Amino acid sequence: MAFALSLHMLAAVIWVGGMFLAYVCLRPVAGALLEPPQRLPLWANLFKRFFPWVWVAIIALPVTGHWMIALMGGFKNAGLHVHIMLGTGYLMVLLFLHLYFAPFQRLKKAVDAEDWPAGGKALNQIRQIIAINLALGLFTVLNASGGRFLYG
Known part of the structure; x- marks a missing residue:
């Protein structure tokens, strides 16, 4: 259980922490200091480096989550916070898949063509999806850490 939980938490920290850094810290600075010919390649290249880590996270989180649920005796023994975590986690994965296969691909093509x-x-579009996923991720972290105390 300790190994599964450690991997689970590491994957969540990488994904949610990366979104927090990108959205809350880098986005305002890049928007204030860089014009589109510099800003858009920055983001495209940042995402090219970050998204492989997100792929690892979206595989590790469900695998370790279901592994821990199995170790606890299945869904019938899982608290409400675990069910909520599963729901928000799968929604986050779906949003990332859309982000990756639609607007991110368009961003890369536009940057390559210098179509600012x-x-x-x-x-x-990526910013909007990351904003939603960041909110869901922060809620999920709060629910994961304190939900068992709130829901019994």
Whole structure:
């Protein structure tokens, strides 16, 4: 159980922490200091480095989560916070899959073509999805850490 929980927490920290850094810290600075010809390649390259880690996380989180549920005796023994965590986690995965296969691909193509208006549109879609996923991720972390005390 300790190994599964450690991997689970590490994957969550990498994914949610990465979104927090990108959205809360880097986005305002990049927007204030860089014009689209510099800003859009920065984001495209940042995502190229970050998204492989997200892929690891979206595999590790469900695997370790279901592993821990099995070790606890199945869903009937899992608290409400675990069920909520599963729901928000799978929603986050679905949102990431959309982000990766739609607006991120458009961003890469726009940057390669130096089509800054199209790249800006794609980046704005990515920003919106990351905002939603960050909120879900922070809620999920709060639920995971304190939910068993709230829901009994």
